[in-house]
Amino acid sequence: MAHPTTTSVLCTDLGFEWPDGSGVFDGLHLAIGPGRTGLIGLNGAGKSTLLRLLAGELTPTRGTVRTVGELGHLPQGLTLDTTLRVDEALGVRATREALHAIEAGDPDTRHYDAVGDDWDVEERARATLDRLGLTRLELDRTTGELSGGEAVLLRLAALLLRRPDVLLLDEPTNNLDLAARERLYETVASWGGVMVIVSHDRELLQHVDQIADLRDGAVTWYGGNFAAYEHTVAAQQETAERLVRTAEADVQRQKRDLVDSRTRQERSAGYGKKRAVTRNDPKIFAGKFKRQNQETTGRLQGIHTERLDEARQRLSAAEEAVRDDAEIRVDLPRTAVPAGRTVLSLDRVRLPYGVTADLEVRGAERIALVGRNGSGKTTLLRTIAGEVAAQAGEISTPVPLRHLPQRLDLLDDTLSVADNVKAFAPGAGDNAIRARLARFLFRGAKAEQLAATLSGGERFRATLAALLLADPPPQLLLLDEPTNNLDLASVRQLTQALAAYEGALLVASHDLPFLRGLGITRWLELDGGLRTVEPM
Structure with a gap:
């Protein structure tokens, strides 16, 4: 599917590297228009990094990022300052205080400037909180007793109050209970602007208009929701696997043809030599026959070798099309x-x-x-x-017992993945740790990657490995x-x-x-x- 023609987010030749030199993007081109886009991909593909680049929280190593209108970003792993008041977290405290001062009779023009046209700020804030199920939250209370899910909803409420033109949501259903998820689904379904959602929540992805699959540093577009995406990918996989089987059969056939060709030529050469001896042909004729036979053999072997190479290339291309x-x-x-x-x-x-x-x-x-x-x-x-x-x-x-916490804060960010695991199992040898880490997809240099540079999913795997490989x-x-x-x-x-x-x-x-x-x-x-x- 071609990307939308009306572009609200545009990445041109985008490149990004972390300070340790590990690359994430190299020449990414991306255009996103109106509607709800589900951004999916394997852990470590760079989904959260891409949203942070779009939000201006990270600076590209090269290339440009351009967004049209105001942008709001709900990050993954959100934490709130527990000393904040709810109205501060919503970004409306100054407006409320100015409104209260006017209501108390203070004629200072600064208050009117602060309120602007937002005279119903409290009603809007209350309605937004209620819409997301935060009915018990008072605007004057602090956020210190909020759960992780409530903190996510409060941050989302703040974004909705701003009415951004582009809204970026990174795993927004994390920590949300079932009722809160339903309210989020309704919010997403009714969104009329540009929305980009990174999520593993299949139900949430049913409410998007298109799927952007980030894989190997490039985006492939699929029209429709996640169910439509799965149907398309399944059909593509079936076709790709059938092409692999056909290509494998072709490779085997070309191998047999090459062997048969060599066998025939060896027989022909043997027959020619025997004929020359039997007929007592002059050496000049025997040499000419030998050269002709060698030229024919070389030409035929070259043809069969070329066909085998082509078959192997087709097999390689077919295998690359199959997702692994x-x-x-x-x-x-x-x-x-x-x-x-x-x-x-x-x-x-x-x-x-x-x-x-x-x-x-x-x-x-x-x-x-x-x-x-x-x-x-x-x-x-x-x-x-x-x-x-x-x-x-x-x-x-x-x-x-072992406890895998919600916030994944067990790792030392200054240590590598391998060293973090070793801290939980000090008696284990380096080879044993690396062998076990390979089961969690940390192979080779990945095991030496600093915990601070891991994506959310990679951090989960590293934390799980540290806990489960402990003794x-x-x-x-x-x-x-x-x-x-x-x-x-x-x-x-x-x-x-x-x-x-x-x-x-x-x-x-x-x-x-x-x-x-x-x-x-x-x-x-x-x-x-x-x-x-x-x-x-």
């Missing part, structure tokens, strides 16, 4: 738990905000932890992991929104890997397809306490 999306492979040794063994016990454990939890997990149970944003799921997991002290009650974890291996895994930063291929592979894991799982996630793929044995909802709910 590398996926993580997780190997968790010595994690099996006997069916009756207790792996986790919570006895009247009291958390902040009045949450009390009782829970006993035995054997290799697979528990999904669900609940609205702000219900305390992350706090519960951190308390179980010993990162937060319980206000009351007792916690028992008699088996090795001893975990028999209880606590996962907090593990699919947030993974591409679609890696989500599928992670699901398969964890489905084969023999230990106990406690997973907080709003990604229902992912949870269903894990073979969940118990669904728990956190809402003032833990209660068992029907499978979702």
Whole structure:
């Protein structure tokens, strides 16, 4: 599909390198027009980097980026200053204060300049918050108690209030509960300007008008939503695989023809030599026959060799057309738990905000932890992991456990991926660490890449590797929104890997397809306490 004719975002000959010299783009050309564009690609392809370049947060190494109109950017891994008031986070505090001063009778013209035409700022702010499900947020309160999902929605509300011409969203459903996701889907579906969405959320990508697939430093366009994209790619893959099979057969046929040609020529040469001896031909005739035979042999072998080379080139081109999306492979040794063994016990454990939890997990149970944003799921997991002290009650974890946090802040940004893993398994040798890291797609120089330069998905893989390659291996895994930063291929592979894991799982996630793929044995909802709910 050709890109839209009316261009709002234009990248020309775009190049970008990180300070350590690792390249991301080299001569990228991209034009995006009105409508909703889903930007997809494998982890590390440069999706988040591209959005930051479009937003002006990064400077291209070469080339240009041009956007028409005001631009808003919702980044991945968003954090808010916890001392901010809600109206500050929304960017309307100064306007509100000026409005209140006018209402109190202060005639200073500065207040009127600050308000401008925005006399309904409070009504708009309140309506935007309500639209995104943040009905409990008061404009004067601070943001210190917001969950990760609420922080994302508040930042989105601030962008919507600005009414930008171009809106860039990077994994906007990360940390959002099911109700919040539905409200975001509605917001995206009703958007009338230019929107670029980086997401692994298949449901969200159903609301886009076109898919831009970033692969090997270039963008391929597909018309329609994600379902249409999958249908097109599946058809292309089927055609590409059929061409590979045809090309492979052609290569084998050309190899046989070349061997047959050589065999025939050797027989012909043998026959000519025998005839010369039998007939006692003069040497001049025998030499002439030999030269003719050699010339014919060379010419035919050249033809067959050329045909074989051409067949191999066609095979190489056909193989390149087949997608080979590398996926993580997780190997968790010595994690099996006997069916009756207790792996986790919570006895009247009291958390902040009045949450009390009782829970006993035995054997290799697979528990999904669900609940609205702000219900305390992350706090519960951190308390179980010993990162937060319980206000009351007792916690028992008699088996090795590991906690994969939502914010992926376990890595030392000044160390390489390999050195980070070694910090978790100091007794492991370098060769063993590199061999295991290869399963997480960190091969060769990738294992030496600094953690600070990793993409969101790469950081997830590195953090997961550090935790799972630690000694001893975990028999209880606590996962907090593990699919947030993974591409679609890696989500599928992670699901398969964890489905084969023999230990106990406690997973907080709003990604229902992912949870269903894990073979969940118990669904728990956190809402003032833990209660068992029907499978979702």
